[in-house]
Amino acid sequence: MGRIALAAWLIAAGAAGPAAAKEARVTKETATFAGGCFWCTEAVYQEVEGVLAVESGYTGGRTEHPSYEEVCAGTTGHAEAVQITFDAAKVRYEDLLEIFFKTHDPTTLNRQGADAGTQYRSAIFTHSPAQKAAAERIRKELDASRAWEHPIVTEIVPFKAFWKAEEHHQDYYSLNRTAPYCLFVIRPKMDKFRKVFKDKLRKVPAK
Numbered sequence: 001m002g003r004i005a006l007a008a009w010l011i012a013a014g015a016a017g018p019a020a021a022k023e024a025r026v027t028k029e030t031a032t033f034a035g036g037c038f039w040c041t042e043a044v045y046q047e048v049e050g051v052l053a054v055e056s057g058y059t060g061g062r063t064e065h066p067s068y069e070e071v072c073a074g075t076t077g078h079a080e081a082v083q084i085t086f087d088a089a090k091v092r093y094e095d096l097l098e099i100f101f102k103t104h105d106p107t108t109l110n111r112q113g114a115d116a117g118t119q120y121r122s123a124i125f126t127h128s129p130a131q132k133a134a135a136e137r138i139r140k141e142l143d144a145s146r147a148w149e150h151p152i153v154t155e156i157v158p159f160k161a162f163w164k165a166e167e168h169h170q171d172y173y174s175l176n177r178t179a180p181y182c183l184f185v186i187r188p189k190m191d192k193f194r195k196v197f198k199d200k201l202r203k204v205p206a207k
Contacts, residue, residue: 027088028052031096032059032125032159034079035104036112040186041082043173044103044193049202050091055083056172057164059125065163074117081125083162093131095200097138100124103193106142107150113185122152125159132156 035041038056045054058066061078071078084096104112106122126132135156143152164170173186194201 025089029086029088030127031084031093032081032162033100034081034123035100036120037115038080038082039172040189043186043190045084047202048200050087051084052087053085055164056169057081057162059162060123068166071119074119079121079123080119094134097135099197101142106152106154107148109153123155125157127159
């Protein structure tokens, strides 16, 4: 290899090195939460620093590839949920749990506001023994602190399968900000979330 070619190779390798190292530092993990309407939950986690992706879907039920209509009928056993891919080097699972508990009502059984049915239950679907231990510990601590008037009813169960919801349910708040549900239900929740968790927000402001 000639001197010029060797020099060019060394420069290219040096330029790629930091980028490759940065990529290697990304520690991807998955969290799955059900906290009522997935439109709301998805919107919250999309603004959290360290979250790489959020998908709305269904989990915790008996059937495969359920449709929205089937889940709403309450016959599949599925809950509306979000599957979160996050960089554990930037945001801890415990932080995601704190956001989960404080952005919905974990004390109402099979209900969030006007949305009623088992598909709207509060549940954490754990992907590892460590996630199970963290979820149980935080639930116990919050119950002991009497953060809410009534006991927490959030289920903590092992994750089995997640079925992505229909495409028009993805990025719902981002794409439908002027829809009545977004204006009167999701936006007030987002305003509160941004105020309480301002230190957890992405560096780029939400649109």
